[in-house]
Amino acid sequence: MLYIDVMSRTPVYEQIIEQMEKLISAGILKEGEQLPSVRALSLELSVNPNTIQKAYGELDSKGIIGSVPGRGCYVMPGACDILKSIAKGKLPELQALAQTLMAAGVTREEIIRAIDECTHTVPVKEETK
Amino acid sequence: MLYIDVMSRTPVYEQIIEQMEKLISAGILKEGEQLPSVRALSLELSVNPNTIQKAYGELDSKGIIGSVPGRGCYVMPGACDILKSIAKGKLPELQALAQTLMAAGVTREEIIRAIDECTHTVPVKEETK
């Protein structure tokens, strides 16, 4: 379900956050659905329970998941809306990258073509098997 | 000439590298031109000379600048070409970001509009959120 790259410069807990958010945005983890427990996921990913807890804690503070002591963690209703507004907040990051590329001589068309290339093939919506 | 954000998560030496590369791409630092000395820049930016040396060392190993012991560091001829090819190598990074945004519900048009917005009006400056 999740894949951890221990060699990556991005911390493990952030990788977990990013992938959980993608699963929720994609509808693979539905609103109201229960997440794997801290201990179960730590075993599955071979990381420390504290690392999972840190990831879950941040998702909780964002309002994306809700934690119920004794019961478990659940995807909050409205999580997708929150994720979309967070995503819009990341547009400046994309703008900065685009600016860097164009300053180095990459053209607007090359950038847009690259975006179209990678987003055409993503099967987030039509999934009827 | 350069601005360091000590609160940033990106290391100081990387900030120096990025900004030097932008200055070279923009033609503000021309090929063949001499860079400020390690010690002078360390005083100007209030960082340790070792930090400057680390930045210069990486720029050197990329072939963007050349170091001559006793004389100084100079922008290498062909630096802009190298920078452009490095920039093209960063397209996957931009693709990944675009994919994340679109997976969260941001539309292709919103992304392209954001890119056009920032690249039309901003010359070479950097804008950190």
Add this chain to the structure above:
DNA sequence: GAAACTGTACTAAGACACATAGTACAGTTA
């Protein structure tokens, strides 16, 4: 030649984030 610059190469130390390890406690469920 001397002085003042240049880049370069070390070692040592501190700060900080990340991750692991272990323990403990309270709430929920079967």
Add this chain to the structure above:
DNA sequence: TAACTGTACTATGTGTCTTAGTACAGTTTC
């Protein structure tokens, strides 16, 4: 009661980044 759940805490190890200090060799200028 037993087995799960989240949560909190301390301690420890590790790696990167940064600073500090020293030293050496080459170049330039006077």
